[in-house]
Amino acid sequence: MRRTIVIDIVGLTPSLLGENTPNLSALARKGALRPLDTVTPAVTTTVQSTFLTGEAPGGHGIVANGWYFHDLAQIWFWRQSNHLVQGEKLWDAARRRDPSFTCANLFWWYNMYSGADIGVTPRPMYPADGRKIPDCYAEPPELRDALTRKFGLFPLFRFWGPATDIAASEWIVNCALDVLDNYSPTLSLVYIPHLDYNLQRLGPDHPDLARDLKEVDDAVAPLLERAEREDMQVVVLSEYGITPVDKPVHINRALREAGFIRVREELGRELLDPGASRAFAVADHQIAHVYVKHAGDVPAVRDLLQSLDGVEHVLDEAGKRDHGLDHARSGNLVALARQDAWFTYYYWLDDNRCPDFAPTVDIHRKPGFDPVELFFDPKLPSAKLSVGWRLLKKKLGLRTLMDVIPLDATLVKGSHGRITDDPQAGPLFLSSRPDLVPEGHVAATGVKDLILRHIFDGDEG
Numbered sequence: 076m077r078r079t080i081v082i083d084i085v086g087l088t089p090s091l092l093g094e095n096t097p098n099l100s101a102l103a104r105k106g107a108l109r110p111l112d113t114v115t116p117a118v119t120t121t122v123q124s125t126f127l128t129g130e131a132p133g134g135h136g137i138v139a140n141g142w143y144f145h146d147l148a149q150i151w152f153w154r155q156s157n158h159l160v161q162g163e164k165l166w167d168a169a170r171r172r173d174p175s176f177t178c179a180n181l182f183w184w185y186n187m188y189s190g191a192d193i194g195v196t197p198r199p200m201y202p203a204d205g206r207k208i209p210d211c212y213a214e215p216p217e218l219r220d221a222l223t224r225k226f227g228l229f230p231l232f233r234f235w236g237p238a239t240d241i242a243a244s245e246w247i248v249n250c251a252l253d254v255l256d257n258y259s260p261t262l263s264l265v266y267i268p269h270l271d272y273n274l275q276r277l278g279p280d281h282p283d284l285a286r287d288l289k290e291v292d293d294a295v296a297p298l299l300e301r302a303e304r305e306d307m308q309v310v311v312l313s314e315y316g317i318t319p320v321d322k323p324v325h326i327n328r329a330l331r332e333a334g335f336i337r338v339r340e341e342l343g344r345e346l347l348d349p350g351a352s353r354a355f356a357v358a359d360h361q362i363a364h365v366y367v368k369h370a371g372d373v374p375a376v377r378d379l380l381q382s383l384d385g386v387e388h389v390l391d392e393a394g395k396r397d398h399g400l401d402h403a404r405s406g407n408l409v410a411l412a413r414q415d416a417w418f419t420y421y422y423w424l425d426d427n428r429c430p431d432f433a434p435t436v437d438i439h440r441k442p443g444f445d446p447v448e449l450f451f452d453p454k455l456p457s458a459k460l461s462v463g464w465r466l467l468k469k470k471l472g473l474r475t476l477m478d479v480i481p482l483d484a485t486l487v488k489g490s491h492g493r494i495t496d497d498p499q500a501g502p503l504f505l506s507s508r509p510d511l512v513p514e515g516h517v518a519a520t521g522v523k524d525l526i527l528r529h530i531f532d533g534d535e536g
Contacts (some may be wrong), residue, residue, distance in 0.1 A: 076173055079308040079529045080251075080263045082295055083126075085119065086270040086491075087313040090499040093260050095288035098296045099311060099505070100328055106309075107509035109517045110498040115398045115411070115421070117315035117491050117502075118364035118444075120153075120184045126312070127183070128162035129523035131399030136161045137185070138405045139359040140444055143264065143366045148350030150357055150442040155212075158187035164189050169262065176530070179254045182247050182266035187212060195222065195250055199231055207231075217488060220359035221257075222250055232255060232258055234268065236436040237451040244269040246292050247437065255301065259534050262530060267295060274317040275446050278488035279500070302507070308529040311505035312522065315491040318500060319520040320417050323484035324385035326356040326363050326410060327422035327443075333379055335372070336422055345428045347442050358405065358443035361492030364406030377408055385416030387493070417490035420445060434478040445480075446490070452481040 084099075089110065092100050114125050114132060116139055124137040125132075132138045137160055141152030166178040167190050179193035180186050186196035191214075198212035209231035213219035223229075226249050234243035244267045249263045273287050281521075295311075295355040302309045327347070330336050335354035338345040349355050349366070356363040356374045365380065367373050373391075380389045388394065390409040395401045400409055412418055420443020423429045432440045436448045504525070506515040511528045 076176060076261050076530055077260055077308050077532045078259070078263075078305070079310065080265065080298060081310045081312065081525065081526060082265045082267060083123070084267045084270060084291060084295070084311060084313055085132065086274045086315070086317050087291075087311070087503060088279075088316040088500050089503050090497075091284075091288060092503075093271075093288075095285045098292050098299055102299060102309065102507060103505055106505060106507045107512040109512060111312060111502040111504045111519060111522075112516045113315055113502050113519045115400065115492075115494060116359060117494060118359055118362070119314055121185050122297075122314035122359045122502075123263050124185065125519045126522040127165045128160065130162045131520060132405075133396070133399045133401040134162055136402050136404055138159050138366060138400055138402050139362060140358065141357060141359065142364055142404045143349060143355075143357055150347075150349055151439070152359075152441070152444065153184075153438050155185065155187045155198070157185045157187060160185050164190055165526060166262070168523070169527060171532065172527075174525075176262070177258070177260045178262045178264070179251075179258060179260040180201060180264045181251050181254065182268075183264045183526075184266075184342065187214075188196070191264075193218065193260060193455050194253055195219070195254075197229060197231055197234060209333050209451065218254075222253065225249065226419070228246040234450055235324060235438070239269075239272045239449065241269050241287075241294060244291065244294050248298060252301065257258040262282055262526070265298065265445065267291060269294070271317075271445060272449055276491045277489060278319040278448050279317050280319060281488070300416075309507040310526060310529060311503075313502040316495045316501040317489040317491045318414050318495055319488060320415050321485070321488070322385045322413070322416035323419050324383055324412060324416050325357060325421050325484075326365075326380070326386075327420060328424060329379060329383055329425065330354055330356060330365075330376070330430050333375075335376065342431075343428070344430050346430055347422050349442065353423070356410065356418065356420075356443070358420045359445070359492060360444055360490050361412035361417050363410040363412075363418045363443075365408040365410060367407040373407055380408065380410050383410075385413050387413040387416075389413050409488060413494050414493065414496060417446075417487065417492070419443070419484045421484070429482065431478075433482060434480045435476060436480060444486045447482070447484055448480050450481055450486050452479055453483075454481070455479060478519065 180191040200208040
């Protein structure tokens, strides 16, 4: 076996490689650079699950970053148990070939309770007083305390939210280097999220992205140097490309205005009641799973979706099969946005009636993905002062909302989820071993086997 590092740099595309990425560009020149044909939806948990199982979403069941759990009548995003992922995992396939194989999963999703030997993933603490305290979950458990002593608490609020920056990716790199020192895994899976933030905030054509690219290239340089020094194989890949958008599609508002959505009022605020609704959408970037309670409503819902400006396709059962989304977790219909559009989760018709979590960073209670969480509300007099004042009230034991997120979906300038029209603006596959990578495009469903080839040095056994 050959020790291998697989670095998932979210949002990296062939078109972004260049003078701002000297280390990654050098790897591309010496090794192999291929366009990667991703899956629908091109979102983190779905694509990572495809990489690790070799299955399309219809096989592994991760049909988006979140979906409607029918038996609970609830929408859940960003679950963490690996038991949700169906199919044989990469580490199990490798261990069948050599029982001495070990794997470190460092911040790839569905990290908890998997067959990987080592794992680290974000896992904040939620005390009963309403606080949200940064933390991580690790396997083995003592690794969490060791990493915290060396590098401080995992910087959760710089991993997602309006304060995101390179610090979270740097912490993950330090974690990966420490795991290499102390565990020496055969395979290290490392997740680098930094590019995702400003690609969505600013769009992929913004000149300020030059700084983000340099920060990411500098951050991963120690991993690339370590791999070269210790003769480890290197794979760098990405899950999707982010394209410019200027059209938020309020799909649930359209369903509500047509009478399909029911809400529940609590303290003057409106909460989506999915179990009682005839149809609703679980929005996730440029894809929306639309769940329809009664089969007789499907044609009317399909016609409504197809009439919305910004909707490119509406997949029925045959369409879901064609896109590898034929799974019980998928919606009865699946809407795909146009390249310049994306779906909001908003279902209220009056911002004064929105749920109290809408202007906060709350990835678990929102019934859809909300990229607007990457922005501070521009109406606040000072973002830092506003956050500081709310944090002070929390420390004093007062209940307060961290309501610093705007409700203006037009702020978002980049999105993903549909397959990009231009491969240069889509994901990539980079390898230090060009002899192990076939010519042409790499399929996301083929990544598992390609990683196994790197570990076993081309042995097809």
